[in-house]
Each structure stands twice: as structure tokens, then as C-alpha cells.
Amino acid sequence: MSVTTPDSVVGSFTAEVFDAHLASVAHLPAWWLDRKREAWARFCALPLPKRTDEAWRFATLTGLKLDGYALPAPVTAAGLGHTPIGIAKAGRLVFANNRLVASDPVAAALAERGVIFETLQNALRKHGDLVKSHLLAQPATLGAEKFSALHTALLDDGAFIFLPKGVEIADPLAVFHYAAGAGAAVFPHTLVIAEQDTRATIVDFFRSADAGAHFACGRNDLYASHGAQLTYVAAQTWSRETLSFQSNSTVARRDARVLSLNLHLGGRQSRHESHSQLQAPGAHSEMLALTVAHGAQEFDQRTRQIHQAPHTSSNLLYKNALLGRSKTIFSGLIVVDPDAQKTDAYQSNRNLMLSDDAEANSLPGLEIQANDVRCSHGATSSRIDPEQEFYLQARGIAKDAADELLTxxxxxxxxxxxxxxxLHDALRDLVKAKFQAQPAAAAPSPA
Amino acid sequence: MSQLEIKDLHISIGDKPIVKGLTLTVRRGEVHALMGPNGTGKSTLAKAIAGHPSYTITSGEVLLDGRSILAMHPDERARAGIFLAFQYPSEIPGVSIANFLRAAVQARLGEGEELDATAYYKRLYSKMDLLQIDRKFTSRSVNDGFSGGEKKRCEILQMAMLEPAFALMDETDSGLDIDALRIVADGVNALRSTNLGVLMITHYQRLLGYIVPDHVHVMWDGRIVKSGDKSLALELEAKGYDWVKNELVPA
Known part of the structure; x- marks a missing residue:
């Protein structure tokens, strides 16, 4: 039994915890175990975020302590209260407390064409080189390096999705990541490799099986080869007591188009980092996010649009609606490398203030080293427009219902x-459910 | 008979009096035209009756069937039968006309009553047919990127769906070319009935060539200075607002 002080840089994640974890994954290949040991050393060496860290500006640092969590005991699918999302899926993986608990494989025809949709651990046995070359291969440099290192050190299992050349899948591939039990620490991971001219939609659902205080520390890797068209959606509905970190990495190669949409609804304090690398001409990244913050929730989103080749484009639109005493932070940077001429990049953060006590912080930025580019950014915070509200009221719609329509x-x-x-309807329903579940004092309308 | 009575109404914006004692009664089935130059308080009157929060009614009364509406919220006034057709309708991105109207119709149902979606769409489409509006219109966001003519037709469609007892039409002709004006006027004429009273606010006589009023009132500096039948509009057109200023306004 180890004792940690509140200011411990490792919190609950002591050397004993790591050693026990290593012992439980001793069957993994040496390269993975080496990465884990390196990451563990990095996690231990890095301090917790400090007041002076620009990458953590505006964040509530006292909320980031790592005490009170543990690698959780396994659970079964039956105990999750799993609710379906009501959309047709091409395949489904359900993880709970870092282990697979249920799955629906892809259709045999897709599997015969070489589509892989399974756990990282299974993929490792049959496609070790693919996993090795793509798993956590991209840099995560937006500030949460300590937590990214912890993810790498304690990552147990996750989703592995491989789309061979030319495959198109119409229905989404869905991956559910559950945390169950008080103090459960989970390390969700989704790795997507889309080969040339593929098209698919992947949806990650981050969920809590109960109202406990969970710790979620996830990462994903999206790799879109020449001409691939990937849609990635994440719907985060962790429990209201959860501390979460999520770091996403997207690589878009020539003429690839990646659209990612992150819906942030749950958690006590959630940090989301998103890196998009546009690596070859014609690559495009559409970075979207929606957040509904209420009560005392905090959502901290940091982004980087990295243009590494000429004729690449990116478009970021992050929208937050703030209620109660909630807080959001958006910090985005467009980076254009010296030879990335003809870059076309846009970044926009829009905050809808539905409460006078909420706080929206916005830090847009540009770092441009090429001279023939089109880059711009904008950030706004506004309340419900009284003229729009009056217009709806003048049609007989009560104020609260009018505000909900406008939102x-x-x-x-x-x-x-x-x-x-x-998928659009499913996400909208999640937002609706959040509005109906908000603290009574700030309810927009009688349910 | 149901009526909208405006009694010695005074309206201010901030500390500035705009409407200074206006009295007018509109009965269902009647069309009244309220004419006057810019800045005389016509739009202020319409918005204040609808309950716009920027306008303060300092004295006077507005009675709907004998009952004061001044303590009511704007949405309550609307449900009670008042409809304001806006001079400048708001653009509402992301809210389709179908959903918007559905919310407005739903708001008129009793507690716990669910809207019958099939019947709703049937009625919506029949009103659109009446007003010769393309069905694709309903999936567009409310007024978002609409032309001036489209915005006004959207107002008329809402009026058709909500079937108010009284419509306050604020400068419905502004910003319309002659073709758009004719389409909008046809729409209003199609909705004219013994169940609807209309107060049509306009700066120009031209709209009255298409929607023939039963009564015409001339407004100047916050008051009605002359009332008459449709011939008054023609007289005003011929003599201009200088005539009002020089001969109708008490010195």
C-alpha cells in the first residue's frame, strides 16, 4: 500500500500500480513494453501543470490532481446499462474498464476484402507491424504530455480499424468506451488506418456506466492515406464527476479529407487536444466541435492545424454553449511551415453565453512561415440575440423554448x-438530453 | 364582435416619447391602413403592441376583446391572437421554417397535448399552396439569406399558419419590387376574412393599390391627425406629407 501526498506528481499512479500493470501485459511484444517503460519514466518526470504554463492558461489546475483513482476491476457488458444509439452500424466494439466486453464484427464481405475491426491486442498478433508503425506514432505537443505519457504507459487495449485500399463503408463503425465503478481509471484508444481511396465513418462514444468519479485518459490516431475520406465523430458523455484528457492526432496525406466532430457534454473537467497534420498537397481537415457546458463544468480545448505541404486546407469551427457557472477554454494555433505555400486555413471559435456567470476564454493564433497563404481566425462570445428571441416570442413561443430553439x-x-x-439526429438527441438533465435552477423549460 | 382597442396610448423609447396619445379601434374583418412619414411612430406602435421589450408604454391601454394585454409577455400576446408581421424579420440560422412553425403551433396547444405531425404538415402544405410557395421552402433556415420578397412571404406564411385575430403589418411593402409586392399583397388578400382584423402600416400609397383598406388613418408626430376611407390615401398621395404638416397638424 503506497501513500501519496495531494501534490504528488503521480497521484494514484504509483510505481506499484505500473509494475502490476506491466506484469499483467507481459505477453505484449518487447517494443510495446519498451514504449511503456519510456512513457512511464516521462510521466513520473514531468510536473503537473503550473500556473505559468502558457499551454494551461485559464485552466483550473487544482482540478487536475491524480489522486483517488485506480486501475479498475473487469466488468461485464450486462452491468453497463448500455443504451443503443439507434443507428445502423457496420460494426461495434464495446470496451469497459479497458477491456473488450461485447462486439459485432463487420460483415464477412468486408472482412474478406481485408477490413480489420477489432481490438489492438488481437490486431497485434496478426498485424504487428501495422500496429507498431501507427500506434501513438504522432507527436502530442499541446501541453498534456504528462497525461499522454500516462496513457501510453497504462494503455491496455483499444480499437484497431484498418481500411484496405478502395474500401467504402456506408454505415458508421462504432466504438464504445465505458468507465465503470468509483475511481475507475480508463485509457481509451482508437487507431484508424485508412488506405488509399477509402471512405468510412468512425464514431467513438465515451460513457460512464455510473455517476462515479472516473478518470479517463484517452488518445486516438487517425491516418488518412492518399484520397481517403474519413469522418470521425466522438461523443463524450462521461459522468459529471469525471476528469478527462483526450488527445487526438490526425494525419492527412495527399487529397485526403478528414472531418472530425467532437461533441463534449460530460465530465467535471475535460481537456481535449486535437492535432491535424496536413502532410501532402490536396489534404484537407475539417475540425468541428460542439460543447454544452453547465453547472461548474470546465471544458478546455486546444488545437493545432499544422500545414506541412503546399495546397493544403483546414477549417476549424468550435462552438460552445455555456450555462450556469461553467467555463470553456479554446486555444487554437494555425501553423504553416515555410514550404506550405497556398495554404488555406480558417479557425473559428463561437461561444453562446446562456448565463451571466459562465466564462468563455478564447486564444486564437497564427504561426505562419510561408508568404503566399490565406489564413484567418475569429472568436466571438455572444448572448442570445434579443431581436431573434423577440421574433420567436412574437410567434407565440415562450422565452425558454425560444432560447432552446436558438441554441x-x-x-x-x-x-x-x-x-x-x-448520426446527426443521434448527436442532436444527446444534446437535447443534456439540456433536459441540467441542474434545475437553470433549466430552459419544464421537461 | 371581437376588436382591438388602442386607447390614448403613449409610448417611449428610453426617455423619448414617440407615440403621444393614439386612439384607434380595429374590428375583426376590417383592414385599416396607418400612413405617415418616417419617424412618426408607426412602427413603434406595432412593436409596442406586440410587446417588444425596448418600448415602454407610459400610459393608455391596449384591449383585446375588452381585456388589457399590456401585462402579458410577447408570446402570450401572440397566443391571444396578435400577430406582428415584421418590417425587418430576424434571420434565424439553423432553425428550419418547418421546425419553427411547428414550435409556434405546439405552443398553442394545451399542457401535455402533442402536436399531430401528419395533420400539421397537411395544413402547412395547404397554406403554402394557397400562397404559391414552393415546398422546398420549409427546409430552409428561417429568413437566413432570404431576399426581401422571400422574407415577406415567409411572414405571410406564418400568419396563414397561426391564424391570428389581428395582424399588425409593419411596412410590409418596404424593400419589395413591384412583382414581390404583388405576390405579398395577393397573399394578404387571400387571408382577408371576417375573422381577421388588419392594421397595415405603410409609408406609401402603392401597397394600398393592391390591398384596399376599409379605413385610412394619417399619423403625424405620434398621433392620428386624420381618418377617412380609402380616398384619404389617394388624397395624401396627391397632396403629399406637407399637406399633413401644414393643414392637419394643430398649430
Whole structure:
């Protein structure tokens, strides 16, 4: 039994915890175990974020302590209270407390064509080189390196998705990541390798099986080869007591188009980092996010649009709606390398203030080293427009219902970019559920 | 008979009095035109009756069937039968016309009553057919990127769906070319009935060539200075607002 002080840089994640974890994954190949040991050393060496860290500006640092968590005991699918999302899926993986608990494989025809949709651990046995070359291969440099290192050190299992050349899958591939039990620490991971001219939609659902204080420390790797068209959606509905870190990495090669949409609803304090690398001409990344923050929730989003080749484009639109005493932080940077001429990059953060006590912070930025580019950014915070509100009221719609309509209108600009109606509706339903579940004092309308 | 009575109404914006004692009664089935130059308080009157929070009614009364509406919220006034057709309708991105109207119709149902979606769409489409509006219109966001003519047609469609007892039409002709004006006027005429009273606010006589009023009132500096039948509009057109200023306004 180890004792940690509140200011411990490792919190609950002591050397004993790591050693026990290593013993439980001793069957992994040496390269993975080496990476784990390196990451563990990095995690221990790095301090917790400090007041002076620019990458943590505005964040509530006292909320980031790592005490009170543990690698959780296994659970079964039956105990999760799993609710379906009501959309047709091409395949489904359900993880709970870092282990697979249920799955629906992809259709045999897809498997015969070489589509792989399974756990990292299974993929490792049959496709070790693919896993090795893509797993956590991209840099995560937006500030949460300590937590990224912890993820690498304690990552147990996750989703592995491989789309061979030319394969198109119409229905989404869904991956559920559950945390169950008080103090459960989970390390969700989704790795997607899309070969040339593929097309698919992947959806990560981050969920809590109960109202406990969970710790989620996830990462994903999306790799879109020449001409691939990937849609990645994440719907985060962790429990209201959860501390979460998520670091996403997208690589877009020549003429690849990646659209990612992150829906942030749950958690006590959630940090989300998103890196997009545009590595070859014609690559495009559409980075979208929607957040509904209420009560005392904090959502901290940091992004980087990295243009490494000429004729690449990226478009970021992050929208937050803030209620109660909630807080959001958006810090985004467009980086254009010296030879990335003809870059076309846009970045926009829009905050809808539904409460006078909420706080939205916005730090847009540009770092441009090429001279023939089109880059711009914008950030706004506004309240419900009283003229729009009056217009709806003048049609007989009560104020609260009018505000809810206007808020959904505000989100629609993002959701409508999905171009997938069932998924669009499913995400909108999640937002609706959040509005209905908010603390009574700030309820927009009687349910 | 149901009526909208405006009694010695005074309205201010901030500390500035705009409407200074206006009295007018509109009965269902009647069309009243309220004419006057810019800045005389016509739009202020319409918005204040609808309950716009920027306008303060300092004295006077507005009675709907004898009952004061001044303590009511804007949405309550609307449900009670008042409809304001806006001069400048708001653009509401991300809210489709179908969903918007559905919310407005739903708001008129009793507690716990669910809207019958099939019946709703049937009625919506029949109103659109009546007003010769393409069905694709309903999936567009409310007024978002609409032309001036489209915005006004959207107002008329809402009026058709909500079937108010009284419509306050604020400068419905502004910003319309002659073709758009004719389409909008046809729409209003199609909705004219013994169940609807209309207060049509306009700066120009031209709209009255298409929507023939039963009564015409001339407004100047916050008051009605002359009332008459449709011939008054023609007289005003011929003599201009200088005539009002020089001969109708008490010195």
C-alpha cells in the first residue's frame, strides 16, 4: 500500500500500480513494453501543470490532481446499462474498464476484402507491424504530455480499424468506451488506418456506466492515406464527476479529407487536444466541435492545424454553449511551415453565453512561415440575440423554448456538416438530453 | 364582435416619447391602413403592441376583446391572437421554417397535448399552396439569406399558419419590387376574412393599390391627425406629407 501526498506528481499512479500493470501485459511484444517503460519514466518526470504554463492558461489546475483513482476491476457488458444509439452500424466494439466486453464484427464481405475491426491486442498478433508503425506514432505537443505519457504507459487495449485500399463503408463503425465503478481509471484508444481511396465513418462514444468519479485518459490516431475520406465523430458523455484528457492526432496525406466532430457534454473537467497534420498537397481537415457546458463544468480545448505541404486546407469551427457557472477554454494555433505555400486555413471559435456567470476564454493564433497563404481566425462570445428571441416570442413561443430553439440553431451549423442524417439526429438527441438533465435552477423549460 | 382597442396610448423609447396619445379601434374583418412619414411612430406602435421589450408604454391601454394585454409577455400576446408581421424579420440560422412553425403551433396547444405531425404538415402544405410557395421552402433556415420578397412571404406564411385575430403589418411593402409586392399583397388578400382584423402600416400609397383598406388613418408626430376611407390615401398621395404638416397638424 503506497501513500501519496495531494501534490504528488503521480497521484494514484504509483510505481506499484505500473509494475502490476506491466506484469499483467507481459505477453505484449518487447517494443510495446519498451514504449511503456519510456512513457512511464516521462510521466513520473514531468510536473503537473503550473500556473505559468502558457499551454494551461485559464485552466483550473487544482482540478487536475491524480489522486483517488485506480486501475479498475473487469466488468461485464450486462452491468453497463448500455443504451443503443439507434443507428445502423457496420460494426461495434464495446470496451469497459479497458477491456473488450461485447462486439459485432463487420460483415464477412468486408472482412474478406481485408477490413480489420477489432481490438489492438488481437490486431497485434496478426498485424504487428501495422500496429507498431501507427500506434501513438504522432507527436502530442499541446501541453498534456504528462497525461499522454500516462496513457501510453497504462494503455491496455483499444480499437484497431484498418481500411484496405478502395474500401467504402456506408454505415458508421462504432466504438464504445465505458468507465465503470468509483475511481475507475480508463485509457481509451482508437487507431484508424485508412488506405488509399477509402471512405468510412468512425464514431467513438465515451460513457460512464455510473455517476462515479472516473478518470479517463484517452488518445486516438487517425491516418488518412492518399484520397481517403474519413469522418470521425466522438461523443463524450462521461459522468459529471469525471476528469478527462483526450488527445487526438490526425494525419492527412495527399487529397485526403478528414472531418472530425467532437461533441463534449460530460465530465467535471475535460481537456481535449486535437492535432491535424496536413502532410501532402490536396489534404484537407475539417475540425468541428460542439460543447454544452453547465453547472461548474470546465471544458478546455486546444488545437493545432499544422500545414506541412503546399495546397493544403483546414477549417476549424468550435462552438460552445455555456450555462450556469461553467467555463470553456479554446486555444487554437494555425501553423504553416515555410514550404506550405497556398495554404488555406480558417479557425473559428463561437461561444453562446446562456448565463451571466459562465466564462468563455478564447486564444486564437497564427504561426505562419510561408508568404503566399490565406489564413484567418475569429472568436466571438455572444448572448442570445434579443431581436431573434423577440421574433420567436412574437410567434407565440415562450422565452425558454425560444432560447432552446436558438441554441439548437447555433449548433446546427456544425451538425449539418456531418451529412449523415441518423448520426446527426443521434448527436442532436444527446444534446437535447443534456439540456433536459441540467441542474434545475437553470433549466430552459419544464421537461 | 371581437376588436382591438388602442386607447390614448403613449409610448417611449428610453426617455423619448414617440407615440403621444393614439386612439384607434380595429374590428375583426376590417383592414385599416396607418400612413405617415418616417419617424412618426408607426412602427413603434406595432412593436409596442406586440410587446417588444425596448418600448415602454407610459400610459393608455391596449384591449383585446375588452381585456388589457399590456401585462402579458410577447408570446402570450401572440397566443391571444396578435400577430406582428415584421418590417425587418430576424434571420434565424439553423432553425428550419418547418421546425419553427411547428414550435409556434405546439405552443398553442394545451399542457401535455402533442402536436399531430401528419395533420400539421397537411395544413402547412395547404397554406403554402394557397400562397404559391414552393415546398422546398420549409427546409430552409428561417429568413437566413432570404431576399426581401422571400422574407415577406415567409411572414405571410406564418400568419396563414397561426391564424391570428389581428395582424399588425409593419411596412410590409418596404424593400419589395413591384412583382414581390404583388405576390405579398395577393397573399394578404387571400387571408382577408371576417375573422381577421388588419392594421397595415405603410409609408406609401402603392401597397394600398393592391390591398384596399376599409379605413385610412394619417399619423403625424405620434398621433392620428386624420381618418377617412380609402380616398384619404389617394388624397395624401396627391397632396403629399406637407399637406399633413401644414393643414392637419394643430398649430
Amino acid at each position: 439548437f440553431g447555433f449548433f446546427e451549423e456544425v451538425l449539418s456538416k456531418l451529412g449523415h442524417e441518423p
